[in-house]
Amino acid sequence: MLELSGIDAFYGQSQALFGMSLSVQVGQVVSLMGRNGMGKTTTIRTIMGLIQPRAGNLTFGNTNLVGLAPYRIAQLGLGLVPEGRQIFPNLTVRENLVATARQSETPTAAANEPWTLERVYGLFPRLKERQGSMGNQLSGGEQQMLAIGRALMTNPKLLLLDEATEGLAPLIRTEIWSCLTGLKDAGQAILVIDKNVEALTRICDRHFIVEKGHLVWSGNSSELRANPDVQHQYLGV
Numbered sequence: 001m002l003e004l005s006g007i008d009a010f011y012g013q014s015q016a017l018f019g020m021s022l023s024v025q026v027g028q029v030v031s032l033m034g035r036n037g038m039g040k041t042t043t044i045r046t047i048m049g050l051i052q053p054r055a056g057n058l059t060f061g062n063t064n065l066v067g068l069a070p071y072r073i074a075q076l077g078l079g080l081v082p083e084g085r086q087i088f089p090n091l092t093v094r095e096n097l098v099a100t101a102r103q104s105e106t107p108t109a110a111a112n113e114p115w116t117l118e119r120v121y122g123l124f125p126r127l128k129e130r131q132g133s134m135g136n137q138l139s140g141g142e143q144q145m146l147a148i149g150r151a152l153m154t155n156p157k158l159l160l161l162d163e164a165t166e167g168l169a170p171l172i173r174t175e176i177w178s179c180l181t182g183l184k185d186a187g188q189a190i191l192v193i194d195k196n197v198e199a200l201t202r203i204c205d206r207h208f209i210v211e212k213g214h215l216v217w218s219g220n221s222s223e224l225r226a227n228p229d230v231q232h233q234y235l236g237v
Contacts, residue, residue: 001026001189002047002158007056009046016042019056021215022208024158029180029190031200033235034210040193041083043210044162047191048080049073060158075102079156083163083193085147089136093127096135096146101153113186120149123179141172148179157189164194177203197235201225209234 002024009017017039024030032040045051047058049070058065060076074080088096097117113119121128124145130138138146144165151159164180165173177199183190184203194200200207201221209217211234217227224230 001028001061002191003057003059004043004047005057007043007046007053007058009042009051009053011042011051015213016051017046017053017213019214020046020210021056022218024189024191027187027189028205029184029192029203031204031207032191032193032210033195033197033200033207035234035236039210039213041162042213044080044082044160044191044193047073047160048078074154077155077157079151079154079159081144081147081151081159081161081164083166085140085143087135087138087143087146087150089134091135092132093135093138093146094131096150097127097153100150102155115152115155117153120152123152123182124149141168141175144168144172144176145179148176159183159188159190161190161192161194164192165196165199166194173199195235197224197231 005021007017007020008015020039020043022032032043034040042051046053049065049068053066060078063076065073088099091099094117097120103114126142127145127149130142135143135146165176168176180190180192181203201224204221206220207218207224208215209230216234217230
């Protein structure tokens, strides 16, 4: 589905990714982990076309993403929940959800039911309660729910979450992880960045760890649990 191979990315003259490689298959939930400033968000920005790689291959399905504008990449079926949420502060919850909505290109089925306002409200009832509130009137947890709902309204083939639960209260974090588990059960492919190793090893099929722009480890949840040294060295846990 999504394949990165040997990606080099730069900010000006400063190299941020060195031969970065990872993959997400159809229906998989995959994590990208590492300490702050190690290249996780840069990887997401490169996937979405906000940074153009200078070397390597980047494909989604049969499409080469290198050189494509971000809006074209989004149209291919990549939905982003960005770091910091970046909802529209002066639009209502409902307006945020419909502003970038996009119809599904896949036929309606149990695992491919298109995302609509009512389906998002069913996933996050709090958003329905607050649908007339402006984005800047929401709590951090409500804003994160809105950011996820907005991405789902594009009916993505792959959902990317940058810092899925950062800065959220424990109860809201639990709700977000429950949401992601439900999405996985429905067959939604997800690439998620977060620091909660315990939650990630519960939900994810595969993990990639990045250190100073280099991929330093990859494996499944059982392998990660069995490697406390890897967790300590690269994740600080």
